[in-house]
Amino acid sequence: MASNRKVMVLPGDGIGREVMQANMKIIDWLAKYRSLGFDLSEGLVGGAAYDAHGTPLTDETLADSMSADAVLFGAVGGPQYDDLAFELKPERGLLRLRKEMDLYANLRPAIVFPALVDASSLKPDLVSGLDIMILRELCGGSYFAEPRGIDVREDGSKLGYDTNAYSTPEIERIGRVGFDLARKRNGRLTSVEKSNVMHSGVLWREVMIRLHGEEGEGVELSHMYADNCAMQLVRAPKQFDVIVTDNLFGDLLSDCAAMLTGSLGMLPSASLGDIDPDTGIPAAMYEPVHGSAPDIAGKGLANPLAQFMSFSMMLRYSFGQAEEADLLEQAVSDALAVKRTGDIMTPGCEQTGTDGMTAAVIDAMDRLAR
Numbered sequence: 208m209a210s211n212r213k214v215m216v217l218p219g220d221g222i223g224r225e226v227m228q229a230n231m232k233i234i235d236w237l238a239k240y241r242s243l244g245f246d247l248s249e250g251l252v253g254g255a256a257y258d259a260h261g262t263p264l265t266d267e268t269l270a271d272s273m274s275a276d277a278v279l280f281g282a283v284g285g286p287q288y289d290d291l292a293f294e295l296k297p298e299r300g301l302l303r304l305r306k307e308m309d310l311y312a313n314l315r316p317a318i319v320f321p322a323l324v325d326a327s328s329l330k331p332d333l334v335s336g337l338d339i340m341i342l343r344e345l346c347g348g349s350y351f352a353e354p355r356g357i358d359v360r361e362d363g364s365k366l367g368y369d370t371n372a373y374s375t376p377e378i379e380r381i382g383r384v385g386f387d388l389a390r391k392r393n394g395r396l397t398s399v400e401k402s403n404v405m406h407s408g409v410l411w412r413e414v415m416i417r418l419h420g421e422e423g424e425g426v427e428l429s430h431m432y433a434d435n436c437a438m439q440l441v442r443a444p445k446q447f448d449v450i451v452t453d454n455l456f457g458d459l460l461s462d463c464a465a466m467l468t469g470s471l472g473m474l475p476s477a478s479l480g481d482i483d484p485d486t487g488i489p490a491a492m493y494e495p496v497h498g499s500a501p502d503i504a505g506k507g508l509a510n511p512l513a514q515f516m517s518f519s520m521m522l523r524y525s526f527g528q529a530e531e532a533d534l535l536e537q538a539v540s541d542a543l544a545v546k547r548t549g550d551i552m553t554p555g556c557e558q559t560g561t562d563g564m565t566a567a568v569i570d571a572m573d574r575l576a577r
């Protein structure tokens with residue numbers, strides 16, 4: 208189907224390939240029943256790209272991704288790549304995409320579907336109705352700041368180091384996204400750092416307070432140390448609306464938030480950059496929060512819902528297809544009442560695999576669209 212919605216599809220490795228294959232069935236359904244077409248190209252990333260080309264991301268795939276309207280990503284990694292040189296590891300492909308596309312704002316929503324209240328490892332009343340957004344800075348901090356490396360010292364021992372540095376503009380741009388998101392939600396923004404021990408945290412808090420005064424009208428800003436935030440997320444997660452935090456803390460806190468929703472297989476994400484003045488859409492990549500899950504890869508057991516909801520974020524944020532995004536999210540919610548993959552299984556439900564879960568979502572879409 209002819210379309211100006213150019214999407215670069217990067218399935219990656221392990222269950223990334225399985226959940227992406229499932230996502231294609233959703234895309235086919237939208238083409239067939241909603242006349243919603245995409246101009247799809249597919250590329251290799253991570254271990255798959257290393258196996259074929261000796262690098263986790265070729266310049267061509269990067270260029271294709273940058274010229275697409277959006278990138279749909281699966282997952283990368285696997286134990287067979289553990290001994291590769293640092294720059295050749297599958298994860299470097301993902302990190303290069305994020306950095307080169309300047310996707311600094313990573314939105315990780317943690318929503319508890321009513322059907323999954325019992326799948327969470329927390330008590331039902333703590334998570335029922337939970338809807339929080341973790342906003343993770345994605346292009347700076349200890350993932351990218353220099354200096355970093357492993358040096359050999361005079362005595363022959365080695366020193367491995369990374370730098371957790373943030374500049375004022377880096378904090379300002381993620382802070383602005385945080386205020387915008389909070390304004391569109393329930394008006395509460397929690398800025399998370401460790402200003403009690405880290406200079407980058409002191410600057411982070413200082414900039415957030417100034418931004419709040421300058422452009423944070425209508426938003427209630429609070430501050431929390433990252434270690435306390437991890438504790439609060441499992442003690443009383445509903446106290447949060449939007450959490451804005453740095454790259455490393457955001458990585459940890461979002462995995463923690465995943466378990467509130469029942470499984471890592473439920474957490475989608477959108478990685479966004481600045482809005483292109485010509486197209487009016489942001490540079491964007493949509494990626495589930497989970498990895499390639501080597502322990503279940505190749506068995507057809509993976510939960511595809513984080514992938515589907517990442518795609519739904521693409522419909523919403525890149526293509527303004529809110530109606531289709533709502534439909535898909537409602538279908539996911541309905542399907543959970545019928546079938547469950549093993550990671551979200553609770554007694555009394557019917558257990559299925561990736562294909563069965565996908566079929567249940569498509570059945571629900573059929574029913575909803577009728």
Ligand SMILES: NC(=O)c1ccc[n+]([C@@H]2O[C@H](COP(=O)([O-])OP(=O)(O)OC[C@H]3O[C@@H](n4cnc5c(N)ncnc54)[C@H](O)[C@@H]3O)[C@@H](O)[C@H]2O)c1
Pocket residue numbers: 222281282283284285286298301471472473494495496497498499500501502503508509510511513548550
């Ligand atoms: N975005 C990404 O590509 C990404 C994210 C995280 C980890 N990784 C990589 O993935 C590899 C494995 O990492 P890990 O084991 O720490 O994390 P992981 O997310 O792959 O798996 C953690 C646990 O969660 C389970 N799980 C994850 N997603 C699931 C799903 N959709 N359905 C059912 N169960 C699911 C796995 O079976 C495993 O038990 C590593 O190479 C890591 O670097 C990649």
Ligand SMILES: CC(C)[C@H](C(=O)O)[C@@H](O)C(=O)O
Pocket residue numbers: 298301302458496498
């Ligand atoms: C695979 C890895 C590079 C990645 C990260 O650390 O950012 C992952 O854990 C994530 O959460 O997206």
Ligand SMILES: [Mg+2]
Pocket residue numbers: 458459462496
């Ligand atoms: Mg992570």
